[in-house]
Amino acid sequence: GTAPSSPGALASATEAGPTPFAAPSATPSEQVAERVTVRVAALSGPTTIGLVGLMREADAGTGRQDYEVTTYGTPDEVVPLLVKGEVDVALLPANLAAVVHQQTRTDDGPAVQAVAVNTLGVLSVLEHGTAVASLSDLRGRTVYSTGKGASPQYVLEHLLRQSGLTPGTDVTVEYRSEATEVAALLAATPGAVGVLPQPYATGVVAGHADVRVAIDLTQAWTDLGNTSRLVTGVTVVRTAFAAEHPQALADFLADDEESVAFVNDSPAQAAELVVAAGIVQAAPVAQAAIPACHVVHLTGDELRPALEGYLSVLHAAQPKSVGGAMPGDDFYLDVG
Amino acid sequence: MLDVGGTGGVRDRTGRTGVGARPPRLTRRVRAVVAVGCWLVVWQVASVALDQPILLVGPWEVLVRLVELVPTGAFWATVGRTLADVVLGFTAAALVAVALAAAAAASRWVDALLAPLIATTRATPVVAFIILVLLWTDASHLATVVAFLMALPVLYTNVLEGIAHRDARLLEMTRVFAVPWPRRVAAVDVPGVLPYFVAGCRTGIGLAWKSGIAAEVIGLPVGTIGEQMYQAKLFLATADLFAWTVVVVVLAALTERVVLALLERARRRLAGEPAPPLVDPAGGAR
Amino acid sequence: MLDVGGTGGVRDRTGRTGVGARPPRLTRRVRAVVAVGCWLVVWQVASVALDQPILLVGPWEVLVRLVELVPTGAFWATVGRTLADVVLGFTAAALVAVALAAAAAASRWVDALLAPLIATTRATPVVAFIILVLLWTDASHLATVVAFLMALPVLYTNVLEGIAHRDARLLEMTRVFAVPWPRRVAAVDVPGVLPYFVAGCRTGIGLAWKSGIAAEVIGLPVGTIGEQMYQAKLFLATADLFAWTVVVVVLAALTERVVLALLERARRRLAGEPAPPLVDPAGGAR
């Protein structure tokens, strides 16, 4: 699944408009320091959207450091690379980051740590109709969802409970194995309510005028008074790499921050890069999905408060989903 | 001087030896145990060498997990649930495959009609049709349906090939004597097709398990092996994953043994064979 | 009066008929076209009846998509990439399976050592070992490796069963005459094993395609059919999904035809057979 962003894609993207980045004004001391190649593993999907600006920089060689960004189809590929030390930075689902951290830490300390939240929630409640405006409106209804036995279930049930609904009695959640099934139900059944992740949600809404996004669960999470955020993607770094190349890591995070800003500010331009990176096939869909994916860059002080509460929700639902126990202090790496 | 045969009698798959063969010094059973032992050692060495328990745990850890798992009632309930689904799917596939292959052999039209269907079933990735399957069944029967769909083309193809390679001379004989078809099936067709069917069953049972579990990993019906493996995978609980894999392999091997024993029994009954089989100096040709 | 045979000659899988048979009024080709037509009609009717284009699109929409896809260079590049991976995986599986089965037939120890390995490969769900495979190869070769691992046990099992069912009488004959083994293989082993191998290839090719694509859907190597199907699925582009499925089924059928034609050719060469095969009144027994 190696998919380095192609030079061709870069050319078309640069033609599309002037880059919002100023060429990095390197200080003399930085010029002397050798450039480090940061090997970054990303997953083909929403969590990589925020990285497309950085990927373009990497291809053009205009980043603060050299980045070798590769997108993979499955975490199965990323985990071995991470533990073998063949990638330095990886963008993983939040709970998997905690699991990998837990499983690889030894008495000498952690091997993998979280440095940033890169994507907030990607789940939305969709409705074929106009009756639902908040989670409490779901009382007495049937909600179709995917993600049984995984984060989507735990998140949805947590939010329903916070809204005063007991799943199973006040509201029926029917889990389907395939997002396509939920999409088809929504499209075909007036009054149907379903929970879908991006980019399915965008796809259904785009294709069916009667289906609309009723609730953005990321928003609902915050609105229900959770101090944490609903998190999907976390950026992790190998502790050894962070210790060896603190500057390179800091530079990567800085470039990532700019990249996230670029994606959120210029979704039209970013959409083309998203298509070029092979994450989404059509630019219009990509453009519509970008805001819904809540691409962010939360580091330092913001990291732990955003992430820990979310992980504790998962932990309460299924301890194993975060590696058996809540990750401790050494999970969060604050690189100032 | 007595060793006129040199290399001993031709031997057959069942380990029976011809009259001319030396009696095997080590029994099959001992060899099987030693072989499994060898692989366990290889596994242990590999896991120690890799030293990444997230990716590869050793047999000892797996055994520890198994010892924890096996005595629980939940374990047996889970095993029973998945076993029932897979066996049902395979059995249905075997029956349907034999019926369809017989129909295809009897009529060119049926053959022509089935050919594209089987070719499609054989090659279509599960991702492509899983949604259609879920239309007609719910996720809790997904394993049965998928196991059925995987085993069907294997068994169909083998049975059809077996039918094509029946003894043409004996078929002519039954035609001349106008032997009623049920007798012909018992005397000529079944013995000719059986080895192909056996090969198909060996493969088909493995595939039924493999794909049945894969379907459970997709559909996550409660209390199934697939659900356990999905969880283990999702949470990188590698020891659990391997423990359940061992369980699946053992169950598949047991299912295979039972099915083959039943087939052997059916064969014997058809042949009206005496309980201890005659020693067969021609060897091999069962 | 001439119709002494009644039901006509025994016919074999290749559609050749014995001397006693009526000449087939419709050729195989016509029947195949009609059969495919029938299924297209069924498909069309089902898609209209269901009227859920997200789940099931009709053949017409798929044809439209195919007509758009097929003339593009990207289509052929994608097809070429996946074809190469799958064919490589299958070919490797065929070679390794024959070699291992021959070794297992020659030595009980090899047999015993391979048995647990093959049983494991046969039944282990891909989910369980994918992470190990990805340890050694990257995802761009995942399709090849998975196709190999799926086809291997099928071919191994069939070849081994074929070896066990070689003509024991002819084997004795070669032993008496001390026929050198390469000649014996050509004269006795290959003809005996070939039908089993053919059945194994039919199944194995389908499985190699099916599982190769499934692996691509997991690993998403750029520019492959699996990636296209993943995308189609992700964006609910059902017409695309079906179009690619049709492509896979057609490719699998073509691969199968080529492989079987090559095998038939090899068989003829071994038999030193004349180009147009002799009409065979015994029918069937190739």
Added chain:
Amino acid sequence: MSAPRDASARHEAIALHDVTVRYGAQVVLDRVSLELPTGTTTALTGPNGVGKTTTVRVLLGLVRPSSGRVSGLDTCTRAAAFQEDRLCEHLSAAANVRLVLPRSAGSAVEDGLRAVGLDEAAWHVRVRALSGGQRRRVALVRALLPPADLVVLDEPFVGIDAASRDAVLAWTRERLAGRTALVVTHDPAEVAALGATLVRLDAPRTVRDQDVA
């Protein structure tokens, strides 16, 4: 054809009229005519490869002539001893014979096997374990027991030992009495012992367009 459909009516005589059989370019039977007089035994002889077995196959409905006519076979039931035994290897001698008999056969099978001198111990052994001559006897019993309208025996006494040959021949003659039968043989003594009419099949004017390479 004008063969009477009425089963109780006399069968039209079984006969080949100007039958030609080709395998590819090779003409095996070239306008062969042969009548099997109803109720009698005909013996067919001739050099190897002349087409005796092919004639048998035509009579058994296993080969359709390229040209010519076969009469009398429409409603006729058949039984045969094939040149190569064609026994079900995994079945016992008794089971092989029973396979072609109606369920009501009773002790006929045992009587038949005894009549050809097959040792009782061999009755219930898989025929694969029998000797060549024992197998031949089973094939013969199978051919002679069913109440078929036409019995065809292709070299039935081959491999049967000299000592018991006479007894087997006598039983065969007894079983064939009054029935229409064709026996292929190379041995004039057998023709005489069966009281058969001898017919000799001569080399056809084979046309070989080209030899298969």
Added chain:
Amino acid sequence: MSAPRDASARHEAIALHDVTVRYGAQVVLDRVSLELPTGTTTALTGPNGVGKTTTVRVLLGLVRPSSGRVSGLDTCTRAAAFQEDRLCEHLSAAANVRLVLPRSAGSAVEDGLRAVGLDEAAWHVRVRALSGGQRRRVALVRALLPPADLVVLDEPFVGIDAASRDAVLAWTRERLAGRTALVVTHDPAEVAALGATLVRLDAPRTVRDQDVA
């Protein structure tokens, strides 16, 4: 054993000494002794099922006796015509014979096939398409051409037509001249034609503990 290991030395005579062969409970050969005088042809006869083919199988190394001793077979090369032909059905007559000959055989194959009276057109046809007698001839040629120390023929002339039998017998005698051979036959005329020493195998005192049901 005291058989001389030196290959150039004269072979110890091929012989069975008190050989017993059992299939399960059934004793097929009961302390049979048989010597094949070196350089001569021995004919073996006896009723069906008495164990002639079993004796052949012992000599060919295909069956190991339950007790008794076989001598003279240590370094001996063998050739045989089996009772059931055992030809490779999909190969031509010529290819079947060539299978057992060294590459240097040259025109020997053609000469042999011609000698047994096999029509040239049949040489390159798959043996499956040959008639019974033609197949038997191919099996005979295959047994007689290789330069084997021991030649064993199990009812080799069965099914060969009366007209060519004498020629085939003569050629067989010529090929066996000076070699050690065993020919199983039911026909005293063949024994004479081959100039063979006749040995009769008699019914063994078979011990049947219990009949197989």
